[in-house]
Amino acid sequence: MADTSDLTPSRRAFLKGTAAGIAGAAMGAGAARAAGPDPLITDIQPFAQGLGDGVDATPYGLPIKFEDDVVRRNVEWLTADTISSINFTPIHALDGTITPQGCAFERHHSGAIEMSKGEYRLMINGLVDKPLVFTYEDLERFPRENHVYFCECAANTGMEWAGAQLNGAQFTHGMIHNMEYTGVPLRTLLQEAGLSGDLEGKWVFVEGHDASSNGRSIPMEKALDDVLVAFKANGEALRKEHGYPVRLVVPGWEGNLWVKWLRRVEVTDGPVESREETSKYTDTLADGTSRKWTWVMDAKSVITQPSPQAPITHGPGPMVISGLAWSGHGAITRVDVSKDGGKTWETARLAKPGEKMALTRFYLDTVWDGEEMLLQARAMDETGYVQPTKAQLREVRGENSIYHNNCIQTWHVKTSGEAENVEVS
Amino acid sequence: MADTSDLTPSRRAFLKGTAAGIAGAAMGAGAARAAGPDPLITDIQPFAQGLGDGVDATPYGLPIKFEDDVVRRNVEWLTADTISSINFTPIHALDGTITPQGCAFERHHSGAIEMSKGEYRLMINGLVDKPLVFTYEDLERFPRENHVYFCECAANTGMEWAGAQLNGAQFTHGMIHNMEYTGVPLRTLLQEAGLSGDLEGKWVFVEGHDASSNGRSIPMEKALDDVLVAFKANGEALRKEHGYPVRLVVPGWEGNLWVKWLRRVEVTDGPVESREETSKYTDTLADGTSRKWTWVMDAKSVITQPSPQAPITHGPGPMVISGLAWSGHGAITRVDVSKDGGKTWETARLAKPGEKMALTRFYLDTVWDGEEMLLQARAMDETGYVQPTKAQLREVRGENSIYHNNCIQTWHVKTSGEAENVEVS
Incomplete structure (x- = not known):
């Protein structure tokens, strides 16, 4: 066994003299209130008011009451009813990269259905050697994988085509989540059903x-x-509204393809041109023609703090500007932040090296001078692609689109610390 | 902008002939029920019973009712009351590596207290140049990091010193969780308060x-x-029982050090030898003396499926044996699985390369012959350490210990598929 005694003080002879070798930059005295020992005693809270609560381990745990506003909808005005078919990750209140299922964006087209594992069936049919039906238990018997991927609705940020609209990162950019998915590769199941002949031009139709x-x-x-x-x-198991017990995960591609309560995968000799890919999920261009098959979500980013729902609540001095970046084409390699609406840029720090088709958290550790800012972030991915401005995007796409708006977003931070969604030319 | 049109079928000329290049091994016909097209139609569920439910995005989302037993306590017998000071991650029912906060193990010593961010204070005092008190908002102004780390109670698996005891991975190995933590490095705050002079022999006392x-x-x-x-x-924010609003994260070291509702960090010229490090959290050896300062959690693993709470429910044929491995000394490099109580071993597949002080998911994609198995897993970490057998551990440590039991665990899988906690000599 390893000898843990090598961490006892007697062997810790490495630290001599001052704090040499300490990594990380302190932010200067502005961020903490220095005080002598005496005032501290009155300033710090006494030990807790007697005993705290025991934890009832039987029900599933929920957030503390102080976080009641960190939910998928924290305003009444967004749609006619809070019970609706679309909801939004409260990205303005989150940090890191994982989205908890309980506040993760989801969209459904005819309600979230309740199907048990026992009832569940998955059919693979069409141009396969041997059509198959799998039970839930069958699926658990195939080799499985774990991957963290983002799922973004094609319509995320779609309202912004018409100019600065919704006032909050949750509503402009919150139709996205990032979770660690566990499942069986679809290719394994297709292979089980048998793919023979020429695969050129073949498709699958999923429902x-x-x-x-x-x-x-x-x-x-x-x-x-x-x-x-x-x-x-x-x-853990998928939540009901995320497709319990089984959903499709289509990394980097628009969320509508991530079919929930997955029922059937049919191998076809061409696309079906279904309702969901003709009446919707195409991009109408300036000349009235529509682009189709625009599945990949291009590189994009958003500043989550500060933002309209997360204003600066302190005075000038050290602060952290933070946000999320992602690309359906692969890993994020760099994020820049501008405080002046895109005139000058500083390169942000990525919390971790970007991972393919997963959210990347970025930070700009900076000092606020108390002046107004026009905050922007722009993402770059491993293909060399740079997130475009709204003007660049409109030049190519016109203003008729609903989907696939990955333009640079602007928050106007005022001297009060409050932020507003604005458009810069 | 990137040209997404390069994914349209017209350019997908790479797939010629058969399914050449398809990665991943199919598990053979045993895992799925083949059927002709006609029987399939009666076998598969019809489309859902009309519309499903809308999703109320206002409250925080919870698991579907079918998963009601996936909680931190799913039995009544474990302690006198379900409201207690210790609870257990339902690892037998989880996959992947992330533990959702709602079912993540936690332990508290005098109740979970309710402290708002506004009330919160953190003092840094003792042998520093300038004692400081930080508000919650102050902490948010320092550069922060994201890391996935496991937190394991020193007493996890402690009952097993006396032989095979609790019947379920949740109760033998569930005092562990694995979450993506966001916070400020403690060194940044210590540096802010000023560390001068010789750091050799210095400690911090945290409470x-x-x-x-x-x-x-x-x-x-x-x-x-x-x-x-x-x-x-x-x-998201820490849950109340996980130390809202601020806790310490001490990667790879026993959970008791991960102080919740963190109040004070005092720089001292030696250890305090507090109640929690003298009356408890030491390891009493065979000769009656106690080891102290055994903070690091040695490499360990457990098979989560199948296990007593997750029996095999199908007949012989393809199956996945899965579990978790971790080490406080760094990354897991390899996990072996034995079906015969340690006589022969097969190397499992790691879902991802091991990451330092984080849970690693392993899979053994195998075929069950329907016979009894004595299932074991053994983990190896980047230091070359190999998880010991119970006998090896007892040889060094005796049987007086409570803490730091990282022995190889054995599940006796019967021909019925049911599994039981047993001890092999």
């Missing part, structure tokens, strides 16, 4: 058990690459 | 705002290394 069925076509190339038939998110 | 205060001494070497003053777990 759910819900009434909308939400059928979508996916080229065979992607189906055999990294698509997962997933049954866990962040370690 | 919480709760009535127990749970004071513990940590050598300066560790305090300046990777300890975090954390305020988020898995992206």
